[in-house]
Amino acid sequence: MQALSSRSVAGRSPCVARAQGRHVCVVPRAAATVEKPEEKVVGAAWQFTQPAGKGLGFYTGAEDGYLYVDQMRVEDIRHQVPESPFYLYSKNRIMHNYASYQQALAGIDSLPCYAVKANNNLIIMKELAAAGAGAVLVSGNELKMATVAGFDPKRTVFNGNGKLPWELELAAEKGVLINIDSEFDLANIAAAARKTGKKVSVLLRINPDVDPQVHAYVSTGLASSKFGIRNSHIKWFLDEIRKEPLLELVGVHSHLGSTITKVNIFRDAALIMCDFVKMIREEGFNLKYLNIGGGLGIDYSHQGQVLPTPTDLIDTVRDIVKELGLTLVIEPGRSMVATSCALVNTVTGVKTNGSKNFVVIDGSMATLIRPSLYGAYQHIELTTPSKEAVQVFDVVGPICESGDYLGKDRELPTPKAGDGIVVHDAGAYCMSMASNYNLKMRPAEYLVENGKLRKIRHEERLEDQLKASFEGL
Numbered sequence: 001m002q003a004l005s006s007r008s009v010a011g012r013s014p015c016v017a018r019a020q021g022r023h024v025c026v027v028p029r030a031a032a033t034v035e036k037p038e039e040k041v042v043g044a045a046w047q048f049t050q051p052a053g054k055g056l057g058f059y060t061g062a063e064d065g066y067l068y069v070d071q072m073r074v075e076d077i078r079h080q081v082p083e084s085p086f087y088l089y090s091k092n093r094i095m096h097n098y099a100s101y102q103q104a105l106a107g108i109d110s111l112p113c114y115a116v117k118a119n120n121n122l123i124i125m126k127e128l129a130a131a132g133a134g135a136v137l138v139s140g141n142e143l144k145m146a147t148v149a150g151f152d153p154k155r156t157v158f159n160g161n162g163k164l165p166w167e168l169e170l171a172a173e174k175g176v177l178i179n180i181d182s183e184f185d186l187a188n189i190a191a192a193a194r195k196t197g198k199k200v201s202v203l204l205r206i207n208p209d210v211d212p213q214v215h216a217y218v219s220t221g222l223a224s225s226k227f228g229i230r231n232s233h234i235k236w237f238l239d240e241i242r243k244e245p246l247l248e249l250v251g252v253h254s255h256l257g258s259t260i261t262k263v264n265i266f267r268d269a270a271l272i273m274c275d276f277v278k279m280i281r282e283e284g285f286n287l288k289y290l291n292i293g294g295g296l297g298i299d300y301s302h303q304g305q306v307l308p309t310p311t312d313l314i315d316t317v318r319d320i321v322k323e324l325g326l327t328l329v330i331e332p333g334r335s336m337v338a339t340s341c342a343l344v345n346t347v348t349g350v351k352t353n354g355s356k357n358f359v360v361i362d363g364s365m366a367t368l369i370r371p372s373l374y375g376a377y378q379h380i381e382l383t384t385p386s387k388e389a390v391q392v393f394d395v396v397g398p399i400c401e402s403g404d405y406l407g408k409d410r411e412l413p414t415p416k417a418g419d420g421i422v423v424h425d426a427g428a429y430c431m432s433m434a435s436n437y438n439l440k441m442r443p444a445e446y447l448v449e450n451g452k453l454r455k456i457r458h459e460e461r462l463e464d465q466l467k468a469s470f471e472g473l
């Protein structure tokens with residue numbers, strides 16, 4: 001390993017408790033007025049005005065025990081909103097999370113790209129684009145949506161192991177940075193460049209083969225991964241790129257995985273990438289970008305877990321980026337939006353099978369699949385204080401699958417039909433992974449913004465499904 005590996009990271013701030021998740025504080029109550037869902041013009045970059053923990057995002061009121069979002073009671077919102085379940089977001093929290101990355105990146109050349117796959121709500125994308133974020137995309141439709149949202153295509157990265165010719169042509173046309181994932185992907189990117197006549201800036205996606213210590217389904221940077229090039233073939237890739245006058249190799253990319261909770265993992269990978277950068281430069285390429293992907297985890301446990309912040313993450317690679325004179329590209333998704341949202345559900349009923357108690361709610365694995373798919377924990381609580389007996393419940397949906405659950409073995413005050421119950425940290429990979437299984441309709445989305453409730457996406461209707469089936473009504 002080269003010089004950097006033996007050095008400690010100068011100026012690294014100690015890990016501090018993440019200012020995310022549930023906070024307890026007293027705030028004045030605001031009435032829940034719903035704004036009409038029509039589009040709003042997005043103004044200049046949003047100014048962050050509230051410090052974390054003071055009515056920022058979701059928290060329990062210390063005096064009344066109600067669940068709040070910013071200054072509004074979730075229970076009041078629930079009574080204003082006709083649909084259930086629905087996703088409820090705090091704009092303050094989203095912009096605070098983005099501002100945390102901006103602050104962390106101070107002092108280095110950087111391109112923070114929001115991973116649209118985490119949440120592709122157009123209004124949320126518009127807010128982040130207006131605040132100056134770039135975007136990381138994995139499909140042509142994400143690119144189209146990002147363009148509508150106002151992201152500058154030249155500040156977007158197109159990633160993926162199965163990019164289609166039409167998607168690559170669109171990306172080439174718009175001047176998007178494109179990651180090379182394999183031999184065939186390189187051939188397709190070159191073909192797109194030739195077809196459009198555009199010069200394309202490309203990055204090589206390299207697997208540093210560092211274990212991110214996460215669920216196998218969200219681990220992406222090992223040598224065994226389906227993503228990225230074969231490292232042993234790197235010279236072949238360089239030779240092929242050299243032969244293509246319309247391709248310019250401008251950087252290297254790695255993405256280790258998601259829900260990562262230790263920043264030394266990012267440093268280990270960055271050091272390996274540093275060796276690749278040096279080797280590629282020696283081959284005569286003028287690299288500008290080191291893209292370390294996304295992957296920073298959040299405290300889903302709500303137990304005050306001490307997790308690294310964006311500053312901890314950036315500080316761990318700061319010296320590497322500076323020494324190499326590169327622009328650092330980051331691709332956060334989860335850590336930008338997860339904590340900004342709760343899925344608000346209604347209790348349908350409570351039952352027992354003799355050995356287990358169940359709270360049956362109207363949300364399900366179709367609305368939010370992470371617990372069913374990964375066994376992921378997302379914190380669950382009632383929207384109102386309760387003096388009912390606390391029991392252990394599985395919180396389940398109505399889908400015709402035994403794997404349809406939102407939480408297992410949760411201690412909750414016994415709720416009754418009609419009560420509000422939320423699944424926390426639902427801003428990332430929840431709505432964007434929702435489905436129509438059992439013909440459940442994907443839910444509406446609401447945003448709390450400046451003390452007001454704004455509908456930012458309609459609930460899907462059965463008519464939409466019938467139209468897609470050429471039937472209409």
Ligand SMILES: Cc1ncc(COP(=O)(O)O)c(C=O)c1O
Nearest residue numbers: 115255258294295331332333334
């Ligand atoms: C290439 C790439 N970049 C960025 C992300 C975003 O990751 P996260 O949401 O964990 O920050 C992902 C998803 O894991 C990804 O595959």
Ligand SMILES: N[C@@H](CCCC[NH3+])C(=O)O
Nearest residue numbers: 117218220258370428429
């Ligand atoms: N969908 C996953 C994350 C996948 C990240 C994309 N590579 C999750 O919910 O945790």
